[in-house]
Amino acid sequence: MEQRRIEGKSHWYHETQSSASRAHALPLVPEAATVNDPFLLDLALPETQKTDLEGIVSPARKLYALLFPQRVSTSRLRTFSAYDRLSTALTAAQVFGVQRLCNHYAARLAPLSGPDSSRESNYRLAQITQHARQLAASPSVIDARARQQLEDVGLTLYDLVIINQIIGFVAFQARVVAVLQASLGQPVRFIPGMETQQEADAALFSDTLTEWQPGIDIVDLRIANAPQMESLARWQPLPELRLLAHLLAHEHLLLNELGEMSEQVAKISPNKQQSWLVAAYTARINGSMSCFNQCVQRGDGDEVLVQALRAGSRELNRVLAGKNKESALVQAVQMLTCAPDRFSPAQFLQLEEQGYSRQAAMSLLVACALHGWLNRLHIALGQSV
Structure with a gap:
């Protein structure tokens, strides 16, 4: 099957390959990319709750800015691009299923150009996506072989730190947002049929x-x-x-x-x-x-x-x-x-x-x-x- 480069995602269920489109596709909630608080995603919290959480939320916001800057300079030692970072974050967010996160990372990812259509680029992205899904959904299956697979497609030592910090950060963010939504009495909205994480052996x-x-x-x-x-x-x-x-x-x-x-x-x-x-x-x-x-x-x-x-x-x-x-x-x-x-x-x-x-x-x-x-x-x- 011919593989093409595209420059947009029409929905927040991200795949490593998508059908080609001549027009720019917008995410379902484009305004989700421009929230004032990129960690709490503009949840309206009581002032007392904001104060109690400030010591945790403040460094989390700084971490978000470090992990997902508007522009990322790549080099021989640091190859993880802005697209790599946001597609990894969206993959993890999809596993956790918290829609506020899925909307946000989909909206951030949508305008970015994907990697070129070479076999090597497709294979690299597939390995990154597989690692993100596995570490998000079933952490215990990750082993030395999983790390080796990432190294085999060109990820460096610095890239390995970044990709796993991104997945861990999104895991943390998803759960903090879920807890805060519950504390505010907001009803859950989840996709029926999605698997839940199983307890490790x-x-x-x-x-x-x-x-x-x-x-x-x-x-x-x-x-x-x-x-x-x-x-x-x-x-x-x-x-x-x-x-x-x-x-x-x-x-x-x-x-x-x-x-x-x-x-x-x-x-x-x-x-x-x-x-x-x-x-x-x-x-x-x-x-x-x-x-x-x-x-x-x-x-x-x-x-x-x-x-x-x-x-x-x-x-x-x-x-x-x-x-x-x-x-x-x-x-x-x-x-x-x-x-x-x-x-x-x-x-x-x-x-x-x-x-x-x-x-x-x-x-x-x-x-x-x-x-x-x-x-x-x-x-x-x-x-x-």
Whole structure:
């Protein structure tokens, strides 16, 4: 079949190939490209809620600007173009199904010219799209072979950091927007028939002695520049970034903003035990053994609960039977992690009915969203051995 270069997308369900069109096609919601707040996408929040979230939203906006600038200069070391970035973001947004995000990234992508019609360009885009879909929908399937496939089509070390940061960022954004929409009482709007994320295989968590190792080269301290060294000195001591910092420092500006968010989320966590449960269960669902093991090593959960988490949701629900507060939290984390487009006001209300304040519920759910991002980075940029 002849493959052609086109310069527009007529809808937000993006494919790597589309039919040719002589006219520029507009996205379904073209105004979605020009929102005032590109992270919250112009959600109208009460002032108190804005204030509570400012420490997280401010670095998130800066991250958006770094990941999706209006113009991107490519080079031999950094080949990921504006089209690559936005098509990756749209692919991930489609997996998560939150329409506000799909509209936005489709509108940003629509005016951009796609890659040329060569076989190499088509194959490169297909591999990028496949990686984005897999890491978004089923993080645990990503392995060293997936990284090698990206390297085989020309992605560099810096590109690998960027693509996985984009997917993690959109995963975080989708869940924060879903939680805020639920807190405002907005009804869910999802596409019937779309698959939801499945819990990772319990076999991944049977080995308690695994260690995480980087899957790409870390920043070489002998040749690192001053900003990279400053970023490492600041963020490597943070438990959430201890293993990742030497990899993410290749793009130290992104690391700085992710570090700011991680630090802020830790500060607003309302309860150490509940925060531990959110982090551990999110890692368990996503299949991040390294993140799960870090939770276990911190020792904030009893052994019975740890073993229940290893076994999976059925055993966890059995162990938590009668513990209504923890059960409500687990159910909310499961829904937000597996199907953010279906996270409804009912889930938020259930947390409040079990005694969580609105602020506590929000902080725990935002932590769940952030851990999903960190899980994906651990899985995509390294492996447990």
